Every structure is written in structure tokens, then in C-alpha cells.
Amino acid sequence: MIKLLVIGNLGKDAVVNNVNGKTVINFNVAHTEKYKDAQGTQKERTTWVECAxxxxxxxxxxxxxxxxxxYVEGNPEVRTYTTTDGRQGAALSLRILNVQLLGSRAGDGSDGNSANSYSQPSAAPAYNVSPATATADMGDADDLPF
Known part of the structure; x- marks a missing residue:
């Protein structure tokens, strides 16, 4: 399995669709990376990820x-296509497993401190640790470096 993690900003409002009786939320996320080229000129490269x-x-x-x-994580898919002028193109899409709101732009009426997280149920086992077990594994609390 390949998992992709992306932190970025939404390029437009999400759209809720119904496809064959199943609900899907579609949105796109942009990540802009700043770098210097061989001549030392500051450049920017934006990567767009279509999310479902x-x-x-x-x-x-x-x-x-x-x-x-x-913050989104999920399984990536690359779709290739041919443009109307005959050039080859590729689009990166992501089947989302987990999405977490990190904040919003200043001045949009939000407080910017959103910490909501939504994820698909996972087949991974859940482990419960009793307080007694957790304390026994920590050793002596006086040995903590802080």
C-alpha cells in the first residue's frame, strides 16, 4: 500500500456528491513549495491534489x-490524459482515508484554531492499555529528563 500525506489549502469549496448510492466529498488541495533554481532565483511550484x-x-x-x-492522507492515484492540442498530461488524485482541519485564512470569520478530524473506520486492531500497565512501562517517574 502507498499512502500519501498532504498539508495544503483548499482551492475551492468542497462539493458533496452521490455516486451510485454512495456519498463522496470532492475537493482539491494545493501545496506550494518555494525553492531556488540553479541561478539562485527564488521560485514557487504549486502541486494540486484532487481529493475524493x-x-x-x-x-x-x-x-x-x-x-x-x-491535512489529508490517503491512497494516491495518477490519471494520465491527452489534452485537446495533443499534449500528454497527468493528474494526481487521492482517495481520502483521513482529513483534519488545520485552520483558515485570517479575515474569513473563523477563529483559525479548528482541530476537527474525521477518518474512515480502520481494520487495524485497537489496543487498550490499562493505567497500571502504562505506569509499569514508564519506570521511575523521577528518571524523566524534564
Whole structure:
């Protein structure tokens, strides 16, 4: 399995669609990287990721607005295509497993301190640690470096 993690800003408001009886939230995320070229000139490169979040938990959709910073993780897919003028192109899309709101642009009416997280149920086992076990594994609390 390949997993892709992206932190970026939404390029437009999310759209909730119904496809064959299943709900999907579609949105795109842009990540801009700043770098210097061989001549030392400051450059920017923006990568756009099309996201599809297949879930019945659509409560997050109203918060996925243009400019909102998000953390998304999921399985990547690359789609190749030919443009009308004959050039080859590629698009990166992501089937979302987890999305977390990180904040929003200043001045949009939000407080910018959103910490909501939504994720698909995972098949991974859940481990419960009792307080007694956790304390026994820590050793003597006086040995902590802080």
C-alpha cells in the first residue's frame, strides 16, 4: 500500500456528491513549495491534489471552504490524459482515508484554531492499555529528563 500525506489549502469549496448510492466529498488541495533554481532565483511550484472522500460522515463538508488549511492522507492515484492540442498530461488524485482541519485564512470569520478530524473506520486492531500497565512501562517517574 502507498499512502500519501498532504498539508495544503483548499482551492475551492468542497462539493458533496452521490455516486451510485454512495456519498463522496470532492475537493482539491494545493501545496506550494518555494525553492531556488540553479541561478539562485527564488521560485514557487504549486502541486494540486484532487481529493475524493468516500464517507457517510458529511458533517465536515461545510467546513471545507476555499482557503482552509487541511491535512489529508490517503491512497494516491495518477490519471494520465491527452489534452485537446495533443499534449500528454497527468493528474494526481487521492482517495481520502483521513482529513483534519488545520485552520483558515485570517479575515474569513473563523477563529483559525479548528482541530476537527474525521477518518474512515480502520481494520487495524485497537489496543487498550490499562493505567497500571502504562505506569509499569514508564519506570521511575523521577528518571524523566524534564
Amino acid at each position: 472522500y468516500w464517507t457517510d460522515r458529511t458533517g465536515i463538508a461545510p467546513y471545507l471552504k476555499k482557503g482552509t488549511q487541511v
